[in-house]
Amino acid sequence: QVQLVESGGGLVQPGGSLRLSCVPSRSTFSFNAMSWYRQTPGKQRELVASITSAGNTDYADSVKGRFTISRDNAKNTIYLQMNSLKPEDTAVYHCNAYDRYGGYWGQGTQVTVSS
DSSP states (O other): OOOEEEEOOEEEOTTOOEEEEEEESSOGGGSSEEEEEEEOTTSOOEEEEEEETTOOEEEOTTTTTTEEEEEETTTTEEEEEEOSOOGGGOEEEEEEEEETTEEEEOOOEEEEEOO
């Protein structure tokens, strides 16, 4: 059973920064891609950013230029660096990974952007 453990959420003021971490129970390179999604009550889960095993990245238009997804090979960790945060970035952020057998989700970490 694949486990994904997220951390790094919290309360931050508008314009501030946070870095989320996701540690899978096996190598990040064993997945086709790893991604960050976010969800707010009453809305569908939204793809925020993704990184493939080859290192290709993709971002939602709403976060381009502000968020960066990256991988630390030594720590087997995927990061989401979030800068210039806005109140509309408030959500539960979930880490996702998928391989040929299916997709896997973490429990999520709350990010609240508020003054």
